[in-house]
Amino acid sequence: MLTTELERFVAEDLGEWDDSSTLVPEIEAVAGVVAREDCIISGLFEAQEIFAYFRLTATPLFDDGEFVPAGSQVITIRGSARSILQSERLALNFMARMSGISTLTRQCTLLAGRRVRIAATRKTTPGFRAFEKKAVFLGGGDTHRFNLSDAVLIKDNHIAILGLEECLRRARERASFTKKIEVEIENAADMIKAARCGADIIMFDNMSPEEIARGVEQLQETGLRDRLLLEASGGITIDNLSEYAACGVDVISLGALTRDAKWIDLSLEMQVH
Numbered sequence: 001m002l003t004t005e006l007e008r009f010v011a012e013d014l015g016e017w018d019d020s021s022t023l024v025p026e027i028e029a030v031a032g033v034v035a036r037e038d039c040i041i042s043g044l045f046e047a048q049e050i051f052a053y054f055r056l057t058a059t060p061l062f063d064d065g066e067f068v069p070a071g072s073q074v075i076t077i078r079g080s081a082r083s084i085l086q087s088e089r090l091a092l093n094f095m096a097r098m099s100g101i102s103t104l105t106r107q108c109t110l111l112a113g114r115r116v117r118i119a120a121t122r123k124t125t126p127g128f129r130a131f132e133k134k135a136v137f138l139g140g141g142d143t144h145r146f147n148l149s150d151a152v153l154i155k156d157n158h159i160a161i162l163g164l165e166e167c168l169r170r171a172r173e174r175a176s177f178t179k180k181i182e183v184e185i186e187n188a189a190d191m192i193k194a195a196r197c198g199a200d201i202i203m204f205d206n207m208s209p210e211e212i213a214r215g216v217e218q219l220q221e222t223g224l225r226d227r228l229l230l231e232a233s234g235g236i237t238i239d240n241l242s243e244y245a246a247c248g249v250d251v252i253s254l255g256a257l258t259r260d261a262k263w264i265d266l267s268l269e270m271q272v273h
Contacts, residue, residue, distance in 0.1 A: 006053055013090045029081035029270055032073040036265035040106045041068045042138045043098035044075060047091040054083040065138035088268045098135035099264040105139025105257050108238060112245040116252055119144040123255035132258045144253055152181045164190055168197040191215050195224040206234035209243040216248035
């Protein structure tokens with residue numbers, strides 16, 4: 001991460017004066033971070049950067065994106081006991097949050113199977129999006145758009161203002177040839193219209209698996225399916241994911257990857273020399 005970004009995180013966590021850590025003398029110590037539950041570990045790289053900022057030596061024992069069994073030590077830290085305590089919570093927060101997202105993402109990719117890609121959304125924590133998206137990637141998912149400039153996504157509110165055909169006309173006219181144009185649809189009529197008017201990707205938004213399956217079949221019958229990427233989104237969770245994966249889409253995007261991921265239980269254990 002950028003030095004200024006790291007310094008912002010550190011300043012937020014330390015505050016003006018840290019009375020707790022300064023109780024500890026400046027002695028050399030060794031500590032280890034232990035995963036209390038099975039997980040796909042993520043955030044080790046960021047934790048290393050945090051520990052290095054505090055002039056500590058951190059050695060990861062796993063790679064980011066690797067499965068970690070419960071009870072495993074994932075990283076060893078050496079250096080000032082006071083600095084270890086000062087950096088502990090910030091480093092653990094990165095690893096716990098990112099590992100939770102990676103773990104949920106891996107569960108979803110396994111449920112979806114090889115043919116369907118699992119993707120994130122822009123439903124992310126402001127200021128922390130890059131790390132949450134990275135955690136999705138490390139869990140085997142697709143990051144989708146990082147921001148509005150990555151692709152043209154025509155949503156229901158765009159269509160309400162301009163109409164679908166005018167939105168597509170303007171998108172083709174104004175967007176770079178390098179950008180894909182995606183249209184969010186809620187019914188079969190708009191699906192066919194979007195396909196015929198130049199959309200690259202069609203997103204089935206808040207539709208049931210049965211409705212989406214009928215839409216995919218209709219696109220096949222009209223000869224439009226092969227040139228389109230099809231995405232399902234809206235109301236999809238780990239509980240109904242398998243049904244959506246079977247309806248014929250190429251991508252399933254879930255806000256749940258970042259919204260519902262629980263933090264992985266990690267703890268730092270200190271051993272003074």
